[in-house]
Amino acid sequence: MTLLTAVSGTIPFGAGSAVASKLEAFTRLSADDRAALGGATRNFRYVDARRDVISEGDKPRCVHLVLDGWACRYKQLPDGKRHIVALFVPGDFCDVNVYILKAMDHSIGAITRLKVAMITPDEMNALTAERPRMTQALSWHELVTAAVQREWTLNLGQRSAYERLAHLLVELYLRLATVGRAYDGRCDFPLTQNDLADATGLTSVHVNRTLQELRGDGLIELERKQLHILDLPRIMEVSMFNPNYLHLDHEGRHLDANA
Amino acid sequence: MTLLTAVSGTIPFGAGSAVASKLEAFTRLSADDRAALGGATRNFRYVDARRDVISEGDKPRCVHLVLDGWACRYKQLPDGKRHIVALFVPGDFCDVNVYILKAMDHSIGAITRLKVAMITPDEMNALTAERPRMTQALSWHELVTAAVQREWTLNLGQRSAYERLAHLLVELYLRLATVGRAYDGRCDFPLTQNDLADATGLTSVHVNRTLQELRGDGLIELERKQLHILDLPRIMEVSMFNPNYLHLDHEGRHLDANA
């Protein structure tokens, strides 16, 4: 048990371990926890880029968990406007417990080609039953997801286009870093300027000009779907980025499985 | 049991029953469920208007449940801007499970004088243990809260000032109606134009002018902290209000305790 944990703990990342990395931002997982997580993600499928994983109005029957690629939650307005209300990167659950609801009030779409696990209610129960640490970790995940949503609300409500875009880039960089998909200020960044526009409530034209400003100010490089944050402290400063809402402080270590 | 349920079921509203009304939008509660809810809310306090219930940075030790009055979640930016990211009306929980987190990433403030229950983790466990329907109802509550937060994100991102304010008014009216605090298009509405500005990302000056437009168009009356929605279908139309995100469809009746 100790060995397995130690080994998997040293693997920087790999198929299926993004979830574990994410949950370990809250609490150390035991070998059994990791194994259970692996079991729950055995059932997965691929979704092509720009296709829906599940659409507004559908009855949710399982929990989705992003194993690889990026996805988004979006809502469409009758006048045709689309808004991306959330982004999912590897390791993110798309709503623990959704299957309680009768119908989806939004759609989940793949940004890139997506590898996504489908976890049934029974499997979720099996995952959490007798595993209080796992239960807590999932609650933490939901709380963080809610906190991110609030921060996006704040972002749209109070920040300028420049600050707003900067804030989004920093958030995504940090989230990717916690699941081992970002290093040295660099990460994959598959969003088009159109996606960024839909996520920030700006037009793609204005996103374009604002990104040029960010580049001009020496804060970022962004091309060929690669983001490079050149000056993290400064971009955090200008976007008034307070990382507290990501709740990455490892205080959960008092729940350490291997303590 | 049947008698007690029937009796409490016929009381339109009263101290402590807003929660039950809210949860019953999802599932019928048994007499035992109601009693347990009553027990959990026995420990409450009053908070003066404009005072914090809990502040950013504080360690959350219990779940808060609004019994009477209005409250809000807000976040403050270093440049002094404040944004109200959520509103609470009677019957709303302020984050089931928060106590998992190390520190609040936002503050909860009273809009009016507030009667708020403080429920300890132990009491929450006692409330849900052996009561799967209650557990589900609380999950539903959290899912709806998340859906509302997404809708606010959409609201800020895609709707004009006019649509945005209209949407907010409709949402609050419907939420109050589900807990028996709104009838015939009328409800208490203690928010100042300043609060509305902080919640919609507008300035209070623009909120003022936009409210005048809504009044001029015969959609609402709003004075002396009383809101009167004159034409619900039309204001829903102009604000592109789709109530699906409130998940008020009583399909949960298959879980009816008295079926």
Place this chain on the structure above:
DNA sequence: CGTCTGGTTGATACGACTCAAATTTGGTGG
């Protein structure tokens, strides 16, 4: 009766949008 908070009005400025077109990039098939 003065003070304060919340609401209202007017004049002006600017950030972001709109529309339109050009350019670059990435992928595909010949």
Place this chain on the structure above:
DNA sequence: CCACCAAATTTGAGTCGTATCAACCAGACG
């Protein structure tokens, strides 16, 4: 390997929604 096409990015010019700044007014309250 090149030609071609669609998608994504970039640029320019003009407009509009909302912010800003500055008064002023009304009712509540001590």
